[in-house]
Amino acid sequence: MSPASEDAVPVPPSPSPRPWGSYIVRVLVVAACYYLGARLGLLQALVNDQVTPLWPPTGVAVLALLVGGLRLWPGVSLGALVVNASLSDLPSVLAICAGNTLAPVAACLLLRRAGFRLELDRTRDAMALVLLGALAGMAVSATIGSAALLASGVVGGDRFWSTWAVWWTGDALGVLVLVPLALALRSPRWRRPAVRRWVEAAALVGSLTVVMLIATTTDVRLMYLVYPFLIWAALRFQHLGTAPCALIATTLAARGAAMSTGPFAGMDLLVRMVGLQAYNGTAVLTALLLSTVIAERNAARAAIERTVEQLTEVVGRYQPAPLGDLLPPRRPEGP
Secondary structure (H helix, E strand, C coil): HHHHHHHCCCCCCCCCCCHHHHHHHHHHHHHHHHHHHHHHHHCCCCCCCCCCCCCCHHHHHHHHHHHHHEEEHHHHHHHHHHHHHHHHHHHHHHHHHHCCCCCCCCCCCCHHHCCCCCCCCHHHHHHHHHHHHHHCCHHHHHHHHHHHHHCCCCCCHHHHHHHHHHHHHHHHHHHHHHHHHHHCCCCCCCCCCCCCHHHHHHHHHHHHHHHHHCCCCCCCCHHHHHHHHHHHHHHHHCCCHHHHHHHHHHHHHHHHHHCCCCHHHCHHHHHHHHHHHHHHHHCCCCCCCHHHHHHHHHHHHHHHHHHHHHHHHHHHHHHCHHHHHHHHCCCCCCC
């Protein structure tokens, strides 16, 4: 060993990143995901190139706040600010950003108040997500955003309610289609399914997609045909099946409403949005409730089976003595 190596001072280990550094990274990740979702949602904008019937960033925001905590709200604000910066004047941008931030925060607070669990394994969780997280919480952003556009003169008073309906529909739909899917994929109970299960899943998704493409492009009222597929998905795959199927059904329905085709043809904008919201809410609520009920039934059955196994082990440990050992010995008979 050389003298230089003997006198060398050992290099101390690199310090662990500070907590605020990790926090900033997560905030930036939320903002980036929000921005990417917004770019996809703006492809179908119906009002002023910024109000769309499907707004994925709300799902991103609600999911980030549910999983990462409310302290990630700056990421939502930053993403909303970047998205809306080039679309309107500064006061409107700030108001829209405030509404886009307050709505997910209000949704998360309502869900916490209702005792919402991320596993989505109870009926009350499904109802809370639809009624509180999507429909009630997203009314905040729709109201603030539509009022900002009205105050800035972007939309007239005669278009306020139609704008509000499109805004509310898009924000609520973003929560309904993305949050259940992400929660279903977040902690799935993966198994090694047989090939026939993969074939069945592919047949389910493919047939549902074909039916929805036909239903949203033809004048014949066929939207109700989605429900047998949602029931099929819930019975066979629970949340891992209903979440993708609900995403496909609601996304294609929103596309038909945006293009005014199929059952949405010839309707006023407000009527289209009300019909779309009624359809999406009913479809997602049906899928979530049915899959949750089946998950609860499976959990109850598994608990009963475990109890039976435990009782069987206890009974096996304390087997009673044979009847012959309990009887008194027989006296020998005389001659």
